[in-house]
Amino acid sequence: MSITLETKYLDGFVRDHEWNAIQPQVTAAHELLHSGKGPGNDFLGWVDLPVNYDKEEFARIQAAAARIQQDTDIFIAIGIGGSYLGARAAIEFLKSPNYNAKKKNTPDVYFAGNSISSTALSELLELCEGKRVSINVISKSGTTTEPAIAFRVFREYLEKTVGAEEAKTRIYVTTDKARGTLKALADREGYETVVVPDDVGGRFSVLTAVGLLPIAVAGCDIAALMAGAAKARQELDDPDMEKNPCYKYAAARNILYRKGRQVELMVSYEPCYTMMNEWWKQLYGESEGKDGKGLFPASVVFSTDLHSLGQFVQDGSNILMETVVLIDKAQKELTIKNDPENVDGLNFLTGRTMAEINEKAFEGTVLAHTDGGTPNLVLHVPSVCEEELGYLIYFFEKACAVSGYMLGVNPFDQPGVESYKKNMFALLGKPGYEAEKASLEKRLGR
Numbered sequence: 001m002s003i004t005l006e007t008k009y010l011d012g013f014v015r016d017h018e019w020n021a022i023q024p025q026v027t028a029a030h031e032l033l034h035s036g037k038g039p040g041n042d043f044l045g046w047v048d049l050p051v052n053y054d055k056e057e058f059a060r061i062q063a064a065a066a067r068i069q070q071d072t073d074i075f076i077a078i079g080i081g082g083s084y085l086g087a088r089a090a091i092e093f094l095k096s097p098n099y100n101a102k103k104k105n106t107p108d109v110y111f112a113g114n115s116i117s118s119t120a121l122s123e124l125l126e127l128c129e130g131k132r133v134s135i136n137v138i139s140k141s142g143t144t145t146e147p148a149i150a151f152r153v154f155r156e157y158l159e160k161t162v163g164a165e166e167a168k169t170r171i172y173v174t175t176d177k178a179r180g181t182l183k184a185l186a187d188r189e190g191y192e193t194v195v196v197p198d199d200v201g202g203r204f205s206v207l208t209a210v211g212l213l214p215i216a217v218a219g220c221d222i223a224a225l226m227a228g229a230a231k232a233r234q235e236l237d238d239p240d241m242e243k244n245p246c247y248k249y250a251a252a253r254n255i256l257y258r259k260g261r262q263v264e265l266m267v268s269y270e271p272c273y274t275m276m277n278e279w280w281k282q283l284y285g286e287s288e289g290k291d292g293k294g295l296f297p298a299s300v301v302f303s304t305d306l307h308s309l310g311q312f313v314q315d316g317s318n319i320l321m322e323t324v325v326l327i328d329k330a331q332k333e334l335t336i337k338n339d340p341e342n343v344d345g346l347n348f349l350t351g352r353t354m355a356e357i358n359e360k361a362f363e364g365t366v367l368a369h370t371d372g373g374t375p376n377l378v379l380h381v382p383s384v385c386e387e388e389l390g391y392l393i394y395f396f397e398k399a400c401a402v403s404g405y406m407l408g409v410n411p412f413d414q415p416g417v418e419s420y421k422k423n424m425f426a427l428l429g430k431p432g433y434e435a436e437k438a439s440l441e442k443r444l445g446r
């Protein structure tokens with residue numbers, strides 16, 4: 001099994017009878033998921049996606065990525081939430097958070113449409129000056145405001161800089177196969193279009209065209225990514241949590257939640273994992289945070305954040321559980337050299353690798369934090385590569401579904417995301433929202 005789960009740092013926090021008591025609930029959640037009879041069962045396409053994906057479209061994605069690599073300096077992926085986080089997380093994890101600054105023979109990849117900041121969008125436009133640009137607008141609904149605004153801006157930019165005809169060859173659309181204004185526009189203009197399957201929700205969509213096209217443009221092997229997910233699908237299928245680390249993780253977080261832990265802190269010791277944390281936060285936050293329930297997903301990168309949040313984790317309110325994702329093999333190695341003057345007193349580290357020092361930082365921290373009253377889980381990922389990432393993505397998706405069912409929520413809807421949108425549209429004067437506008441403005445004292 002690719003990923004392993006260490007539960008020894010839960011000793012003293014979770015007792016044997018608690019594990020035994022929760023197994024029937026794990027089995028029930030597994031059956032609900034696999035029978036397709038649970039809430040949100042219209043959105044289970046991700047379960048078999050690693051083997052059932054559209055192979056023809058997959059080949060088109062690979063061909064489009066190869067074309068973009070030839071004719072593009074800057075590739076802009078326009079999307080938000082589930083139409084953004086997975087692609088960025090995968091590229092930063094596999095290639096580096098400094099991917100754009102590195103020497104490479106693939107395009108720079110930037111992300112737009114994930115905020116409404118005119119400063120961020122203007123900066124990106126400036127970066128594009130004099131460069132060959134292609135864009136990929138990604139929106140399942142085709143109506144989300146943030147990416148729609150960015151798409152307007154970049155479509156106009158392309159039409160102005162390369163002309164309407166060439167712009168059509170530089171615009172790639174990822175959206176629903178039949179519905180939505182984006183699909184209608186793509187058909188009218190003849191943009192190359194790839195599909196977000198109906199039965200895969202945004203936060204579960206990184207292994208569809210949503211994530212795969214940008215990930216492939218950055219030069220990652222998307223076939224290996226899918227192979228890793230397929231392996232996880234096969235291996236993480238046993239309802240017995242002692243044989244299935246994915247379910248044991250789901251069980252542990254539910255036990256700890258019921259014992260008063262309110263926040264799950266996802267911890268990594270590798271900066272390249274920062275955006276994976278963001279992807280995980282959306283997956284768990286949108287799937288479980290409903291009906292007044294759910295662990296709040298938060299994240300840190302250690303040892304960086306030991307110098308900011310470490311104090312709270314060690315000594316603050318007892319609301320946290322930590323899940324540590326450890327990459328067992330560093331991608332690049334550095335060894336500490338001897339300094340004849342030993343001015344910093346660090347010669348005791350001579351000959352030791354930074355990976356070893358990072359490991360000791362983890363060991364020291366996990367013991368200190370458990371001593372301080374924070375239960376820890378540790379997930380081991382053997383190395384940084386496409387196959388392991390595919391496995392990890394599927395691991396978290398399946399654990400999320402099972403954990404959500406154990407919590408008694410529908411893990412596949414997101415009713416709460418609509419509330420701010422309704423208010424924003426009303427305040428902006430969108431037709432049809434007149435009554436809400438008046439009442440909201442009164443509350444704002446206008």
Ligand code: PA5
Pocket residue numbers: 080081082083138139140141142143144147201202203204286414417
């Ligand atoms: O998980 C979700 O469903 C959301 O985060 C969506 O992905 C996000 O709101 C973007 O939606 P869309 O792809 O329709 O533009």
